[in-house]
Amino acid sequence: MLEKGKISAFQMGLMMYPTVLASGFLVLPTITAQFAQNDLWLTGILAALTGLVTVYTVTRLHELYPGQTVVQYSEQILGKIPGKVIGLAYITYNLHATGGVTRQYAEFVTGNFLYKTPLLIIMGSLILLSAIAVRGGVETLARSTVIFLPAFIFPVFFLLLLLPDLDVKAIFPVLNHGVTPVIKGSFSMMGWMNELFLMTFLLPSVTDPEKGRKWGYISMITITLFLTYSSLIALFLLGPNLGSRVYPILIAFRYVSVGSFLENLESLLLAMWVIGNFLQVGIFLYAATLSFAQCFQLADYRPIVFPLALLSLIIGIWDVPNFPVFGLLVRSAVPFHILSTYLLIPLLLLAVASLRKRKTSRKEG
Amino acid sequence: MKTWIRTWIKTAVFIPLLLVLGGCWDRTELNDLALITALAFDKVENNQVRATVQFVLPQNQSGGGTTGGGAMGGGAARRTSVRSETGFDITDALSKLQRVIPREMFWGQCRIYIFSESVARTGIREHLDFLIRFPETRERAYMFVSKGEAASALELFPPIENSSAEVLRKLSDLRIGIRVTMHQLSLMLSGDSRTAILPMIYILPKTESAGPFQTIPYLLGSAVFKNDKMVGQISERVTKGVLWLRNEVKGYTVVFKPEGSEGLMSLKPVKANVKLIPKIEGETWKMTVRVRTEGDIIQNGTIMDPMNPQLLAVISKGFKDDVRKRIESALYEVQRRHKTDVFNFAQTFQRKYPKQWEKMKDRWDEQFSKVEVNTEIEAKILRPGLISSPEGVPKEEVKKK
Numbered sequence: 001m002l003e004k005g006k007i008s009a010f011q012m013g014l015m016m017y018p019t020v021l022a023s024g025f026l027v028l029p030t031i032t033a034q035f036a037q038n039d040l041w042l043t044g045i046l047a048a049l050t051g052l053v054t055v056y057t058v059t060r061l062h063e064l065y066p067g068q069t070v071v072q073y074s075e076q077i078l079g080k081i082p083g084k085v086i087g088l089a090y091i092t093y094n095l096h097a098t099g100g101v102t103r104q105y106a107e108f109v110t111g112n113f114l115y116k117t118p119l120l121i122i123m124g125s126l127i128l129l130s131a132i133a134v135r136g137g138v139e140t141l142a143r144s145t146v147i148f149l150p151a152f153i154f155p156v157f158f159l160l161l162l163l164p165d166l167d168v169k170a171i172f173p174v175l176n177h178g179v180t181p182v183i184k185g186s187f188s189m190m191g192w193m194n195e196l197f198l199m200t201f202l203l204p205s206v207t208d209p210e211k212g213r214k215w216g217y218i219s220m221i222t223i224t225l226f227l228t229y230s231s232l233i234a235l236f237l238l239g240p241n242l243g244s245r246v247y248p249i250l251i252a253f254r255y256v257s258v259g260s261f262l263e264n265l266e267s268l269l270l271a272m273w274v275i276g277n278f279l280q281v282g283i284f285l286y287a288a289t290l291s292f293a294q295c296f297q298l299a300d301y302r303p304i305v306f307p308l309a310l311l312s313l314i315i316g317i318w319d320v321p322n323f324p325v326f327g328l329l330v331r332s333a334v335p336f337h338i339l340s341t342y343l344l345i346p347l348l349l350l351a352v353a354s355l356r357k358r359k360t361s362r363k364e365g
Numbered sequence: 366m367k368t369w370i371r372t373w374i375k376t377a378v379f380i381p382l383l384l385v386l387g388g389c390w391d392r393t394e395l396n397d398l399a400l401i402t403a404l405a406f407d408k409v410e411n412n413q414v415r416a417t418v419q420f421v422l423p424q425n426q427s428g429g430g431t432t433g434g435g436a437m438g439g440g441a442a443r444r445t446s447v448r449s450e451t452g453f454d455i456t457d458a459l460s461k462l463q464r465v466i467p468r469e470m471f472w473g474q475c476r477i478y479i480f481s482e483s484v485a486r487t488g489i490r491e492h493l494d495f496l497i498r499f500p501e502t503r504e505r506a507y508m509f510v511s512k513g514e515a516a517s518a519l520e521l522f523p524p525i526e527n528s529s530a531e532v533l534r535k536l537s538d539l540r541i542g543i544r545v546t547m548h549q550l551s552l553m554l555s556g557d558s559r560t561a562i563l564p565m566i567y568i569l570p571k572t573e574s575a576g577p578f579q580t581i582p583y584l585l586g587s588a589v590f591k592n593d594k595m596v597g598q599i600s601e602r603v604t605k606g607v608l609w610l611r612n613e614v615k616g617y618t619v620v621f622k623p624e625g626s627e628g629l630m631s632l633k634p635v636k637a638n639v640k641l642i643p644k645i646e647g648e649t650w651k652m653t654v655r656v657r658t659e660g661d662i663i664q665n666g667t668i669m670d671p672m673n674p675q676l677l678a679v680i681s682k683g684f685k686d687d688v689r690k691r692i693e694s695a696l697y698e699v700q701r702r703h704k705t706d707v708f709n710f711a712q713t714f715q716r717k718y719p720k721q722w723e724k725m726k727d728r729w730d731e732q733f734s735k736v737e738v739n740t741e742i743e744a745k746i747l748r749p750g751l752i753s754s755p756e757g758v759p760k761e762e763v764k765k766k
Contacts, residue, residue: 112500116391172716237548240555255504255548263505264473 002293002301003205005139012202013215015145018152019283020223022276023101024192025156026108026249028227029234031331033242036185038171038235040242043182044228047189048220050343054196055216057346062203062212064353070200070346071294077353086345087295093341094288095308099316100334101284102127105277106316107323112250113270123313126274130281131309134289135302138205141282152276155268156226159233159249161256166236189227191335196220197342201287246327285309396423399468402445403477403530405515406484406492409451414484414492416458417449417516418470419530445528447519455495472501477530478508478547479566481515485588485595490554493593497551504548507537510588510595511566518566518582524575532581533566540615542584543604554593557722558711558729561590562607565598589705591730597703606695609688610654610708612639619660623683626764628666630680632746635660637688641713645721651737652710658688659745665755668764672753676764677746685744696738706733 007015032040058070065073071090075083106122114122133140175182196216203212234248237255242248253269256262289308293301320326384390405417422444448465452458463470478496480489496502511518521529537544543564545553553561564584571580587604589597599607608614616634623630637658644651662671669676699707711729715722725732754763 115500169716173719176719239552240557241551244555251504251548257505 002290002298003138005137005142005205006207007138007142007202007205009206009208009211009215011142011146012199012206012212013219014149015142015202015279015283016196016199016216016219017149017223018145018276018279019198020192020195021226022152022273022280023104024189024223025227025230026247026273027104027330028189028192029231029248030243030245031188032185032231033235033248034185034331036181037177037240037243038173039175039177039182040185040231040235041171041228042175043186043189044224044231046183046186047193047227048224050190051193051196051220051224052217054194054343054346055199055213055220057343057350058197058200058203059209059213059216061346061350061353062200062209064357066209067204069204069290069294070197070349071291073353074345074349077349077356084295086349087291089341089345090291091288091295093337094284094291095312096315096319097338098127098281098284098288098309098312099314099319100329101277102281102313103316103320103326104330105273105281107326108247108250108273109270111323112247112266119317120313123316126277126281127285127309127313127316129278130285131305133278133282134286134309135305138202138286141279141286144282145279148275148279152272152279153226155253155265155272156230158256158265158268159230159252161258161262162233162237162252165255166233167239168236170236170239171232187335187339188331191338193220193223194338194342197346198283198287200346201290246323285312288312393469397468398471399466400471401475402528403479403519403533404475405449405479405481405511405519406455406489407449407481407515408483408487413451413453414455414458415449415451415516416455416462417447417519418459418462418466419445419447419519419528420466420470421528422446443522445519445522445530447516449516455492472499473503475502475530476506477533478506479511479515479518479533480509480563481511482513482588482595484515485510485563485590488593489590489595490593493547493551493554496547502547504546506547507534508545508547508550508563509533509566509584510563511582513568518568521568521578521580521582522576523581524579525581529582533584536584537564540613541617542601543587543608543611543613553709554590556709556712557715557726558706558709558733559592560705560707562707563588563590564604589699589703589707591705596705599698599703602691603695603698606691606693607699607707609637609639609656609692610641610695612637614639614658617660618663619684619687621683621687623667623669623680624686625679626667626669628668629664630662630667630683631664632660632684633663641708641710643710643714643717645714645718649737650714650725650732650735651739652713654692654738654740656688656692656740656742656744658684658742659747660684661748662746662750665749668755668758668762670754670763671746671749681744681746684746685742688742688744689740692740692742700734700736700738704730704734710736 029040032043036043061073065076071087074086102123105126106119109122110117110119133144199216203209206212230249233252234242237252238245238248245251250266250269253266256265289301289305292304292308400421401418402421403419407415407417409415448462450458450461452461519529523529523532526532526535543562545563550561565586565588566582567585569580569583586601587599588595589599614635614637618631618633619635620629620631635658637656640655642653642655665671669680671677671680699705710733
């Protein structure tokens with residue numbers, strides 16, 4: 001057992017919240033609006049369904065192979081060589097995702113707040129911080145989530161101060177162009193929801209794994225509600241403009257003005273975004289480190305945290321030349337990346353695993 | 366020994382960090398910034414644009430209000446200054462402007478953007494693109510169109526506020542006329558009707574005793590945009606009617622003549638709630654304007670006693686007819702003459718009849734002038750003010766019935 005730390009299922013549920021939302025809630029309204037326009041709030045339903053499947057798959061697999069992560073049980077399910085291939089896939093994908101998330105964070109910060117600061121500094125400082133947390137082990141990550149999460153959730157309620165400026169009727173006409181645009185728009189949100197699969201790296205450290213599924217569902221539902229809430233606020237404020245705004249929630253925060261003294265709340269958003277991304281990058285980096293250590297059967301994962309962090313930093317910088325390409329990636333490629341690594345492979349594993357179990361039980365019986 | 370080295374390494378790393386983390390190494394303090402309060406767009410030859418910025422002169426801010434005014438040689442204290450520069454587009458002009466302003470321009474406080482009429486007539490799309498794309502500008506800033514040169518509105522030294530930009534902001538906040546933020550303008554232009562309306566500003570003729578440039582810009586009437594170009598101008602009276610149709614009536618004054626009386630009756634504040642109810646019957650598109658309005662009496666020039674329910678009904682009817690007249694004249698002017706859908710009928714139709722709207726979308730301009738509008742007005746007078754029967758009229762002469 002590589003990870004000696006112990007967390008509770010409740011902490012795991014909390015950790016999943018920023019993992020999905022930190023990068024999701026700032027850009028998802030735009031992406032879904034580009035496809036579904038004013039029906040974007042409906043995409044949450046489909047995304048929640050995939051979230052349900054993801055949480056079920058990951059907890060079911062953990063029930064079948066308790067105390068193991070996807071990298072370990074894939075070897076048992078599919079055999080040594082295919083299992084290692086899947087392990088490699090998880091290493092690369094988790095590293096890639098870490099880099100991508102950090103890049104997204106840095107793009108937002110340089111584009112809107114620190115115009116002159118180089119990308120490398122912003123990305124490097126966040127990854128360094130997350131790497132230190134990961135090196136501290138899963139307990140450190142869990143405790144920092146518990147401490148910082150209120151600061152990540154609370155500012156969202158400030159958006160309610162926009163109420164006088166919101167046009168609720170922007171939601172009409174419902175389903176004007178049929179269901180197809182909603183389904184198209186759901187893909188990116190479904191992708192984000194599949195990130196719940198990262199629970200697989202936490203479940204072995206959970207002291208009460210039987211509650212894992214319950215907290216997974218609770219986390220999934222809160223995430224959906226928060227995403228729908230922020231999408232609706234963005235839609236009511238921006239109406240037809242929503243699809244063309246890069247960071248609609250930023251505009252929403254900037255637009256808050258109560259009695260002309262409570263204004264310019266975007267610094268609040270930045271604080272929240274830094275905290276959320278720290279937690280998110282922490283989880284992703286932890287997943288990458290753990291998959292690497294388990295795939296190559298290392299005795300300890302701590303020595304490789306910093307090298308892997310550096311690697312993901314480089315990936316984050318080299319992967320994407322500019323923002324439009326990043327946008328294209330997030331819109332068209334990322335949902336399918338995530339869908340295949342975090343949903344399809346686990347489903348395949350579960351299918352094979354249940355077939356095997358049935359076979360062995362028949363042999364025994 | 367080993368722990369001793371570790372401690373030293375840690376200290377060696379963290380002490381320089383402390384120096385950097387204070388943020389002092391690249392601080393920007395207030396005296397490094399030029400606080401821009403307003404930006405004006407003017408058109409010059411060769412299709413170029415002239416940007417004029419108004420910025421705060423910090424040393425005159427404190428004590429300026431009461432004592433400073435007298436100290437500045439009788440005139441208003443010059444608390445702001447203007448600079449202008451010409452460029453191919455607004456960004457070009459602004460970058461040239463930075464050459465003549467020693468401090469870095471700071472846009473976070475800029476709440477006023479003024480297009481001159483000629484800029485507005487050639488189109489504001491490219492300027493609006495800059496204003497919305499540039500991260501430092503504020504979506505809550507107010508937008509205006511000026512009659513004549515836009516820069517001249519910034520050159521004034523208003524006697525009462527710190528800057529003419531502040532004057533425009535305060536006047537807009539009174540909600541007497543139309544008030545449009547950058548965010549609303551972008552919504553209007555990208556909406557279904559692709560029209561917009563912006564308040565017009567004029568320069569108030571200065572009083573005789575005032576010094577040169579000692580006056581204010583003020584709002585009068587409004588400019589109507591089709592796509593991104595100004596296509597016409599509507600008067601103050603029509604603008605007020607437009608306010609009713611756009612449901613923006615807040616704390617308003619209504620003066621009218623009740624039926625069968627000599628004098629006038631005034632109500633203030635008048636509040637209103639306006640609903641647009643679209644309907645398509647075959648080929649005819651109809652719009653019902655349902656108005657619920659209420660107000661308090663503030664002046665009674667008639668000899669009617671508003672405490673009498675029967676007379677109050679007569680007065681209310683006068684109120685109602687007046688509101689109808691206001692709305693109808695605005696409709697006539699905008700719908701028949703300008704043919705520009707500044708009331709956003711397009712959106713209400715699109716939301717209720719998306720299918721028919723899809724077919725009509727490209728012909729909306731002509732269809733808009735054909736929309737049949739009905740008004741359903743419910744007008745109530747709630748309170749008589751501090752006195753009940755007309756003031757200065759002997760009891761016997763007050764009309765009781």
